[in-house]
Amino acid sequence: MRVRVFTVEVEGQKGYDVEVLSPEATVQDYLDGLNRLIEEGGLARLRCAIKLCAGCDRCCAERIPLTSIDVFQLRQAQGIGGNSLYEVLSRCAEVEVESPWVDITLSRDGSGACLFLNKENRHCKIYAHRPLVCQTFICSPATERAKSLRSTVVNTGEDELVRLWLMEGMLTGSLPVNKGGAKDLSLTDWEENPFTGKLNYGQILLKDLCPEKLWSELSLQANCP
Ligand code: SF4
Ligand code: SF4
Numbered sequence: 580m581r582v583r584v585f586t587v588e589v590e591g592q593k594g595y596d597v598e599v600l601s602p603e604a605t606v607q608d609y610l611d612g613l614n615r616l617i618e619e620g621g622l623a624r625l626r627c628a629i630k631l632c633a634g635c636d637r638c639c640a641e642r643i644p645l646t647s648i649d650v651f652q653l654r655q656a657q658g659i660g661g662n663s664l665y666e667v668l669s670r671c672a673e674v675e676v677e678s679p680w681v682d683i684t685l686s687r688d689g690s691g692a693c694l695f696l697n698k699e700n701r702h703c704k705i706y707a708h709r710p711l712v713c714q715t716f717i718c719s720p721a722t723e724r725a726k727s728l729r730s731t732v733v734n735t736g737e738d739e740l741v742r743l744w745l746m747e748g749m750l751t752g753s754l755p756v757n758k759g760g761a762k763d764l765s766l767t768d769w770e771e772n773p774f775t776g777k778l779n780y781g782q783i784l785l786k787d788l789c790p791e792k793l794w795s796e797l798s799l800q801a802n803c804p
Contacts, residue, residue: 581601582604584598584612589721597609597725598799599797604784605781606788632717638716643713645737647774648780649710649711656708664744672685673757676759676761742770772788
């Protein structure tokens with residue numbers, strides 16, 4: 580095991596913490612640890628009385644920012660979009676721009692629920708391929724380093740998606756936007772990052788993503804170099 584996600588008391592409730600045990604730990608190791616904990620169901624849930632997520636949809640009407648890998652996996656799993664990023668986004672995402680800020684999120688239906696929510700049984704229709712932000716959310720108390728790791732991974736992945744969206748815009752000469760206006764955006768504001776060129780979460784090392792301080796907090800016990 581390269582990432583340990585474990586229960587710990589946070590503000591008097593049963594929450595969770597994350598510890599990295601190896602410099603080879605990947606984002607997928609982190610997701611595997613979280614998924615194990617979700618399935619065990621031993622945490623205090625802040626939004627509902629149940630201990631497991633199955634059958635609960637209380638976090639499926641919120642903003643779901645997407646990463647470059649989420650979109651690649653959705654494209655593979657749903658068989659949509661061919662080689663065009665814009666085609667995939669037009670089928671399942673919204674692009675909102677308030678220059679220089681760009682947000683690419685999963686589409687919601689008229690009731691505000693996620694496009695991929697089965698409203699009858701309240702289960703996710705793409706559970707195995709659900710976006711990173713869904714896989715990393717547990718409505719339980721978390722330690723500061725666990726919260727920082729989550730936001731670092733999600734934000735870096737969304738930055739790479741925005742960079743790819745801008746690159747396709749430069750090639751095609753148009754930037755499709757659902758809300759706001761795509762003026763004054765420059766590719767130089769979105770540099771390549773550890774998500775660049777990666778097609779799955781097992782290819783990204785946590786060490787490459789984390790700022791030095793966060794990395795040393797996460798790998799405290801393991802003494803990772
Ligand atoms: S994380 Fe979301 S789905 Fe799971 S119990 Fe909490 S609100 Fe429900
Ligand atoms: S992708 Fe699945 S888990 Fe994520 S918000 Fe949509 S229905 Fe919920």
